[in-house]
Amino acid sequence: GESVGLHLPTLSVQEGDNSIINCAYSNSASDYFIWYKQESGKGPQFIIDIRSNMDKRQGQRVTVLLNKTVKHLSLQIAATQPGDSAVYFCAENTNDYKLSFGAGTTVTVRA
Amino acid sequence: SQTIHQWPATLVQPVGSPLSLECTVEGTSNPNLYWYRQAAGRGLQLLFYSVGIGQISSEVPQNLSASRPQDRQFILSSKKLLLSDSGFYLCAITIGGNYEQYFGPGTRLTVT
Numbered sequence: 001g002e003s004v005g006l007h008l009p010t011l012s013v014q015e016g017d018n019s020i021i022n023c024a025y026s027n028s029a030s031d032y033f034i035w036y037k038q039e040s041g042k043g044p045q046f047i048i049d050i051r052s053n054m055d056k057r058q059g060q061r062v063t064v065l066l067n068k069t070v071k072h073l074s075l076q077i078a079a080t081q082p083g084d085s086a087v088y089f090c091a092e093n094t095n096d097y098k099l100s101f102g103a104g105t106t107v108t109v110r111a
Numbered sequence: 112s113q114t115i116h117q118w119p120a121t122l123v124q125p126v127g128s129p130l131s132l133e134c135t136v137e138g139t140s141n142p143n144l145y146w147y148r149q150a151a152g153r154g155l156q157l158l159f160y161s162v163g164i165g166q167i168s169s170e171v172p173q174n175l176s177a178s179r180p181q182d183r184q185f186i187l188s189s190k191k192l193l194l195s196d197s198g199f200y201l202c203a204i205t206i207g208g209n210y211e212q213y214f215g216p217g218t219r220l221t222v223t
Contacts, residue, residue, distance in 0.1 A: 036214075042216060042218070045214070047215070089154065096208075102154060
């Protein structure tokens with residue numbers, strides 16, 4: 001079946017640099033996408049979301065980009081900090097009630 | 112704002128034993144409720160969701176079951192645990208028709 005997936009399972013980034021986490025999705029009918037951050041041993045936390053009628057949305061130090069032509073979603077983190085080390089999941093809505101999650105990208109910030 | 116409670120936080124159970132995990136919600140009413148399982152180093156697998164009291168939708172055939180006896184209570188159960196049931200179990204909610212899901216702190220289950 002169709003599912004959300006990630007290009008890279010791990011990302012190592014130098015503290016202070018920008019991070020880019022990528023996500024490919026296959027359900028062209030999805031109209032809502034969301035990024036979560038999960039720290040070790042904790043539940044996922046909402047970072048930012050975007051609807052399919054938008055190409056870009058910005059939050060505090062984070063930007064989500066949506067390219068519907070190639071079904072690609074990315075999360076950019078500006079000035080990455082040690083506290084950004086976590087697993088990042090993208091998710092898409094598959095119907096009114098459900099989200100489909102990708103496998104996740106582990107981000108490690110080097111001091 | 113809403114608060115999601117899950118207990119226990121950790122659990123070690125032998126194969127063949129029963130299971131009961133509980134999720135309760137404070138600060139909102141009529142939420143949609145979800146149970147996910149996360150294997151080590153993996154993504155989230157949706158197990159069950161509920162849009163109302165007594166209404167349960169199952170996503171994956173398995174030896175687990177779910178119940179929603181009250182509006183803000185969601186229970187995950189098994190009569191006989193398997194080794195493959197080990198994982199991190201997460202309860203989540205949505206509110207007011209929004210897609211964004213809020214997650215609880217999770218229960219770490221180890222079946223030995």
